[in-house]
Amino acid sequence: MRSTSSRFWQYGCVAAALALEYAGESRAQPAAAAPVAASDPIDSAELPRVVVTGVRSSLATAQDTKRQRMEIVDAVVADDIARLPDLSVVDALQRVTGVQITRDxxxxxxxxxxxxxxxxxxxNGREVFTAGPGRALDFADIPSEMLSAIHVFKTSTAGQLEGGIGGTIDLRTRRPFDFAGRTLVTSARMVHGDLVGTAKPQVSVLASQRWNLESAGEFGALLSLAHQRRAFREDQKSSGTPVPRTNLVAGQTIVAPSGTSETRSIGERRRSAADLVLQWRPTPALEWHAEASYAQLHTRQDSHQINVGASGTAEPGSLELFPGTNDVSRVTWTNAPMSVLxxxxxxxxxxxxxxxxxxxxxxxxRVTGDVSHTRSFNDLFFSGPLFGGTAAAFTHDLTTRVPGTSVSGTNLNDPANFSFASHAFRKRPFDGALTAWRLDLEHEATAGVLKSVSAGVRVARRRASNRTGLIFGxxxxxxxxxxxxPTLVMPNPYGFMPGEGSQSLSEFMVGNLDLxxxxxxxxxxxxxxxxxxDAGGPLGTWNFDERTQATYLTARLKAPTLPLEGEMGLRVxxxxxxxSGFQSMPGAGGVAPIDVDSRYTDWLPSMSLRYAGQGGLVLRAAASKTITRQNxxxxxxxLSLLRNPVNxxxxxGLAGNPELKPVRATNLDFAVERYFSPTTAVHGTLFWKKVDGFVANESSDEVHxxxxxxxxxxxxxLPAxxxxxxxxYQQFYDALPEPLRGLGLQANYTHVDSRTSLAPGGASxxxxxxxxxxxxLIGMYDMGRISARVAYNWRSKFLSGLTNIVGLGQVxxxxxxxxxxxxxxxYRYNEQVxxxxxxxxxxxxxxRSYYGADTRPQSVWLNDRQIIGALTVRFW
Structure with a gap:
């Protein structure tokens, strides 16, 4: 994949140079910003005008988007994304109210x-995804430099694309008519990770130009390129599942971890993205656009993992328990099995x-429409040697924040103490494609309570496949x-979790990954x-062909004597x-193809109300029904069937279920917002969702x-x-004396209470x-040439999984x-730098994670602290 990325960047830079050379021969447009292009059914006012240079304009644009929309929405625009070290879309989303992310x-x-x-x-209003077993986009694929704004819609209207019971995230990229004239901006960053001890470069280029074609109107072209490289290291230490043991203390059942697994992963992530946009406005009433977008995320990772398991015997006197529990706190196992992968x-x-x-x-x-085609590919490659051996004594101490581990009596640096056990090889591809076209109409009313009527249609065909399935070799x-x-092994070149006082396994042989x-x-x-x-088993493969036809009708109403607006709609x-896939045939032997067709119709009503009172007060209410189709x-x-000839x-049997129905939800939202200035506001929202049909695996008797x-x-x-x-809350404290008047604060808090029956017997x-x-919490400072941000993101504990353990049940x-x-x-050196x-x-x-209680630790993870130096140059 290295050559693909290199060619992409080389060709992209050549294209940018040619575009800039041509742009330089044209006369720049007037400095005044042109009207923002209206290219989809949402209000054009939501698109940020990049030419605004005030340091607070980005906050004002995002706040105005929230205020003017009928939906409950939060927005982040380009300049705010750039003011924090956000590498991808996910990093920028983590600070949006109501959004939570995981780390990878x-x-x-x-x-x-x-x-x-x-x-x-x-x-840009069109569905996008990453190929895989699911339907959504991997937000980590998109570099943050490619965006002009992110809109997070938490309520639905009939005109929005169905499929998200959680909400809708619209990624907006820049267009040439967003700029007053010729624009060229370049940025370069160097990212250093302290654990991996390596720095990698990142660069981006944006070139845009507008031409006055006189009788043919106005034409614009924009090319945006980004290429990121980031070296990373992640240390993970896992204590294994807790296991009930009756052979260690006479007459007592104690719970001990099944061992330790310690992994050091070192690698590099490369993001490459390109966006080419053409806009043509032949008349003030008509505009055409064409867009081509490309994104690739390549993760290259080398990992060394040592596993030492709990054995059947413990060293006499070494076993200790956490006070008041039957959970092991410290033990030394003898003749413990171990492996290195x-x-x-x-x-x-x-x-x-x-x-x-x-x-x-x-x-x-107003009439809008577009035709789009999306293709996506995802691939996993996994390969490496596995060694096995035995440790004379393995001590496991779970009393410290990072459980301590040590081996004695066996030299882990001696290759003679390890034997080759296997070569692990996995490969797994996914493909996806989507072709869609839509047409939307909006008619403005001239009198009465009816403000406008909108209608539209969307037809789409989506295909998904895992091609060869999981190739297990x-x-x-x-x-x-x-x-x-000896050439296939080497001493472990890395330490483990620096700065932690507890002992870990660092001195051992690992596989040489050159091959x-x-x-x-x-x-x-x-x-x-x-x-x-070269292929997986046929029982693990699947292909899907999904066709959807959607129509909607909405009416927007306005009270004649009150500042009250509403929108009611229905999407069908x-x-x-x-x-298609395969099923096993125990009677005849072998497998046979299986094809299943299904069809269903969803009626999705929605209603939104907005009351804009005096003093910047805005009240909102929204109700809707939403769906999400299954993975x-x-x-x-x-269908895989395993016949037992004895009993x-x-x-x-194990199977999927082509008769699964979409997950459906009923949603209610109430919001109070108060806007004091373009950059000062407070808001509060109450929400409730009734979700029907979450998926759970169930076993039942079937005759085949x-x-x-x-x-x-x-x-x-599973309902939920x-x-x-x-x-x-958001505010700049302008009443303070200089230089403190540049201080500001963004703060948000989200409380979510969820209940579903995930445990046996319907436990909540x-x-x-x-x-x-x-x-x-985001502390802000904008004054003169200086701009600073400090962002604090915190989340409370959360359920990360359920494990069935013999003797303990579902933990x-x-x-x-x-x-x-x-x-x-x-620091803004001047207008350009x-x-x-x-x-x-x-x-x-x-x-850190744990099995139900702190006395049963599961895993700890440690990642790089990264320091980034960046230079941005605006030529025009």
């Missing part, structure tokens, strides 16, 4: 709105979107010592004759799904080929109630990955509360 290799990972990850993602793990996300559309504005009628190795292949990305050569070097498979969506892997028709009562099997399938069975409130549990409390695991701090300092010093994860936060 020191960056933002998944996104949820009010506890729900079922979110529709749009790129060294592996290369690379992933690639690649998404392209092409679109052509237009906008015509008459006296009372693990091959067992016997009778070969690591000392027999890991050439698995055929690695197998040959080990002496394996087993060939690499017809969905047709065709899925593709859950709807796979493939037919133990026949087992005349025999009964206990088949496990996903089913719509989600309720809570949001509070937000919160939704996974949802914190009950989350807080954002919840929680991630403990943690905080994340980023900061930046910008800005210097920036930034830092992420300044606290070097250690995340």
């Amino acid at each position: 290799r020191g960056e933002g990972g998944t996104v949820s709105i009010r506890g729900l990850s079922q979110v529709v993602t749009l790129l 060294s592996f290369a793990r690379d992933t690639v996300d690649r998404t392209r979107q092409f679109a052509v559309g237009g906008d015509w504005q008459g006296d009372a009628l 693990d091959a067992t190795i016997t009778g070969l010592s690591a000392a027999d292949r 890991a990305r050439d698995p055929g050569a690695l197998r040959e070097a080990i002496g394996l004759a087993t060939p690499l498979p 969506v017809r969905t047709q799904e065709s899925s 593709f892997d859950q709807m796979s028709p493939s 037919p009562e133990l026949n087992q 080929d005349g025999e009964t099997y206990r088949v496990t399938r996903p089913r719509n069975s 109630d989600i309720k809570g409130f949001e509070l937000g 549990m919160p939704l996974q990955n949802l914190s009950r409390h989350s807080v954002n 919840p695991s929680y991630t403990a509360a943690y905080a994340w701090v980023d900061a930046s300092l910008r 800005t210097l920036t010093l930034e830092g992420t994860n300044l606290l070097r936060t250690m995340r």
